[in-house]
Amino acid sequence: MSLDAVLDIAAAVFLVAGALLSLAAGVALLRFPDLLTRMHAAAKPQVLGLLLVLIGCALRLRTGVDITTLVLVGIFQLATAPVAAHMVGRAAYPHDDIRTDLLVTDELAAHLDRIAGARDDEVRA
Amino acid sequence: MKPDQMTPAEPTDPPRRPLSRAALRRNRIIAVTGLVAVWILLWGTFTWANVIGGLVVATVLLAVFPLPPVTFAGRIHPLPMLRFWLRFLRDLVVASVQIAWMALRPGHTPRSAIIAVRLRVNTDLNLTLTAEALSLVPGSLILEADRSTGTLFVHVIGVNSRDEVERFRRGVLELEARIIAAIGSSDEQRRVREVAHPPPPADLEGVPT
Known part of the structure; x- marks a missing residue:
């Protein structure tokens, strides 16, 4: 078997694995109970799925110009996906959409109460 | 003016030395x-x-667009850096499989928790890197970062008891230790070693379970 064929098969495996992970991320988005758990789905299987698809593409294309672009896509995905998840999660946090009945503990609420208390004191002073 | 719960905490700048x-x-x-x-x-x-x-x-x-001053006190240590990346890639795969399994498992509603973890090294760079890495490793997603105390608020999926929460808190600190080992200065590495288990922030003690 020639090297090209081996690389093509590897590329196919990576592409299918990446697509399956992205599918799982989509299913998770639909099935998870609230926004915060859904952001987990958007942050992790989706990122790895995309990275696998990028590796698959790189193995199939095999040209330097294309691969450098794919590397950039991967780096920026790793850097920005957590930030996006954080922004959405933080924007939605103290809200009815969060299923507090499913939380074992919520230490951010105590933190926010403390900040609100400190601000109240400042206003009074 | 009534303080409103929707706005995130104001970042109060901790005193930092101006850069040389x-x-x-x-x-x-x-x-x-x-x-x-x-x-x-x-x-x-x-x-x-x-x-x-x-x-x-x-x-x-x-x-x-001048960049905000970031203090990078240490230098890159190649071997711990490699160890961090290998562990990170493994974690990313585990995390993805875990979430995929949770999604496909029939009749299961995952429980979660929001925990506060106070990092030992309170620098912007460490806070950012730990938060970024945390969001991509199993079970955790960053919700809020408090710069003044160096505390990360993490949403953890798939925990069912206080014990698991505490285990997760230790996991976050281990991740921080790996990052500091890879890029921290010797001063920061010493702080991580000395404070093996930092006390939780004062207002969190006695939180009802």
């Missing part, structure tokens, strides 16, 4: 190198025209 001139120059060199590297990767070929073009773009960018 040498540190500022080093920051600028790192930033220019990074931007030129991105520029060359975008074009895809390494030619002198690309390098010079990248330098021009980087200079203009840094002049128009």
Whole structure:
């Protein structure tokens, strides 16, 4: 078997694995109970799925110009996906959409109460 | 004025030493190198025209949008860095499989928790890197960062008891230790070793379970 064929098969495996992970991320988005758990789905299987698809593409294309672009896509995905998840999660946090009945503990609420208390004191002073 | 719960905490700047001139120059060199590297990767070929073009773009960018001063006190330690990346990739795969399994498992509603973890090294760089890495490893997603105390608020999926919460808190601190081992200064590494288990923030003690 020639090297090209081996690389093509590897590329196919990576592409299918990446697509399956992205599918799982989509299913998770639909099935998870609230926004915060859904952001987990958007942050992790989706990122790895995309990275696998990028590796698959790189193995199939095999040209330097294309691969450098794919590397950039991967780096920026790793850097920005957590930030996006954080922004959405933080924007939605103290809200009815969060299923507090499913939380074992919520230490951010105590933190926010403390900040609100400190601000109240400042206003009074 | 009534304080409103929807706005995130104001970042109160902790007292930080102003950067020395040498540190500022080093920051600028790192930033220019990074931007030129991105520029060359975008074009895809390494030619002198690309390098010079990248330098021009980087200079203009840094002049128009100056970066906030980031203190990078340490240096890159290659072996711990490699260890961090290997562990990170493993974690990313485990995390993805875990979430995928949770999604496909019939009749299961995952329980979760929001926990506060106070990092031992309170620098912007460490806070950022730990938060970024945390969001991609199993079970955790960053919700809020408090710069003044160096505390991360993490949403954890798939925990069912206080014990698991505490185990997770230790996991976050281990991740921080790996990052500090890879890029921290000797002073920061000593702090991580000395404070093996930092006390939780005062207002969190006695939180009902």
